[in-house]
Amino acid sequence: MNKPLGIKSYGHIPHLPGSRITPSDHKCSDGQKRIACEKVRDKHDKVIVQEKLDGSNVGIARIGDRIYPLTRSGYIADTSKYEQHHRFHTWVMKQQKRFLDVLDEGERLCGEWLMQAHGTRYDLPHEPFVVFDLMVGDKRLPYDELKERLEGKFTLPRLISYGNVFSIEQALKAIEVSGHGAIDLVEGVVWRVERNELVDKRLGGNRKWKVDFLVKYVRSDKRDGIYLSEISGNEPVWNLYKEIKWVLEFVNTSEQSALVGCESLVEFKLGGRNEGSVSSKDSFSKG
Numbered sequence: 001m002n003k004p005l006g007i008k009s010y011g012h013i014p015h016l017p018g019s020r021i022t023p024s025d026h027k028c029s030d031g032q033k034r035i036a037c038e039k040v041r042d043k044h045d046k047v048i049v050q051e052k053l054d055g056s057n058v059g060i061a062r063i064g065d066r067i068y069p070l071t072r073s074g075y076i077a078d079t080s081k082y083e084q085h086h087r088f089h090t091w092v093m094k095q096q097k098r099f100l101d102v103l104d105e106g107e108r109l110c111g112e113w114l115m116q117a118h119g120t121r122y123d124l125p126h127e128p129f130v131v132f133d134l135m136v137g138d139k140r141l142p143y144d145e146l147k148e149r150l151e152g153k154f155t156l157p158r159l160i161s162y163g164n165v166f167s168i169e170q171a172l173k174a175i176e177v178s179g180h181g182a183i184d185l186v187e188g189v190v191w192r193v194e195r196n197e198l199v200d201k202r203l204g205g206n207r208k209w210k211v212d213f214l215v216k217y218v219r220s221d222k223r224d225g226i227y228l229s230e231i232s233g234n235e236p237v238w239n240l241y242k243e244i245k246w247v248l249e250f251v252n253t254s255e256q257s258a259l260v261g262c263e264s265l266v267e268f269k270l271g272g273r274n275e276g277s278v279s280s281k282d283s284f285s286k287g
Contacts (some may be wrong), residue, residue, distance in 0.1 A: 003074035007137070009059030010072050010110050013190065013216045016168060020218040028215040036191040036215050037167050044196040044207070048143045049161035049171060051179050052188040052216060053112040053130055054120035058088055060099050061108035067096045070108070083236065084116040091115075091129070102153060106136050109154070114180075117227040117237040123181040124241045126155040130180065132190070140211040142194050160189065168217055188218035 014028035015021050016037070028036075036047055058077065059070035069077040069092040077089035092099065103109065111131040114122055131154045134141040141149070147156065158179025160171065168189075175186035195212040198205060227237040 001075050001079050004063055004068045004070070004076065005061055005074055005108070008072065008074045009061070009070040009108065010057050010133075010135075011138075013214045016191075016215050016217045018168065018220065019188070019216065020220050020222050022224070028213075032193070032213055032215055035165070036193055037165055040165060045212075046143075046163060046194045046196070046209070047161070047165055048159070048163075048192040048194065049166045049174075050132070050157040050159055050190050050192065051175055051186060052190050052218070053114065053132075053157060053180060054118050054182075054187045055112040055114040055128075055130075056082075056084055056088070056116070056118070057110070058085070058113045058129075059108045059110045060092055060103070062100065062103035062105060064105065065100065067092060067099045067103075069093065084113065087115055088113045088129075098153075102149060103134075108135055109133070110135055111154075112157075114239055117239050119222060119224050119226050120185070120187055121183040121227065121237060122178075122239040123183055124239055125181050126241075128239065128241055130155045130157055132157050142209040142211055143192060144209065157190070166191065171217060172219070185219065185222075187222050188216055190214060190216045 012025060014026050014032070016028055016033055019027075021027065035041060035045060040047065057072040059072070059074075061068045061070055069089045071077055071080050071085055077085040077092070080086065099109070109131050110133040111129055114124060114128040114130065131146075131150055134146050134149060150156065160166070160174045171189040175189060178186045192214050193212045194209050196207045196209050199208045200206050225231045229236045
């Protein structure tokens with residue numbers, strides 16, 4: 001196996017103080033925490049705060065006229081050992097033109113694949129892919145440019161705050177309600193700090209927005225991957241998406257007959273219950 005881009009699709013965002021961390025995670029600096037949560041350096045700082053999503057970090061890259069669905073580590077998604085990545089690969093390849101229309105050579109969309117529940121179940125009000133970055137190499141497109149490029153074409157994480165600092169306490173209050181249909185508690189928040197940098201003094205002091213750094217906070221009581229079969233020992237749990245056409249792409253013919261005619265999965269009570277997510281033995285084919 002090789003990595004089409006020769007690099008990881010996405011790295012790791014440092015944690016703010018008090019955030020739940022794992023052995024592979026790292027903490028942000030005191031300076032980053034201060035800029036994001038307490039006081040910006042000056043008028044050239046901008047702080048964007050968004051709801052953190054709990055799924056699989058994936059990417060979609062354009063190389064030439066080809067589209068490559070990627071895992072976080074940068075490998076082609078259908079080489080993964082996990083079923084959810086094979087589903088992601090199929091989903092992307094069925095709509096390659098959609099991605100070719102928004103990506104230039106060497107660019108990639110980075111986002112969260114929310115088909116399978118990890119530590120949070122969702123009753124999704126949108127498709128199961130949410131874009132949080134458009135990147136070339138390790139460079140991110142600034143938020144306003146990202147929004148302009150993708151608005152009306154892809155879902156972005158819920159915007160919680162735009163412009164000034166936002167404390168951890170404010171963030172935790174803001175995620176008491178999810179913008180993405182989380183059934184369990186929202187896992188956390190991401191801060192995106194951008195800087196309006198001077199690019200050329202000779203041109204009258206022209207400035208350009210650039211992404212300076214990202215930090216995140218994950219609830220201390222968050223339990224990672226509790227719905228994943230490799231951790232729970234149970235069947236996979238698949239998040240709900242209200243468009244019935246989404247389900248029909250991933251179930252076999254006999255199962256489709258049980259679903260056709262339902263306006264939404266929310267109204268389709270599997271086994272007499274309606275909990276906002278289903279296990280594979282309830283309705284989804286594992287093939």
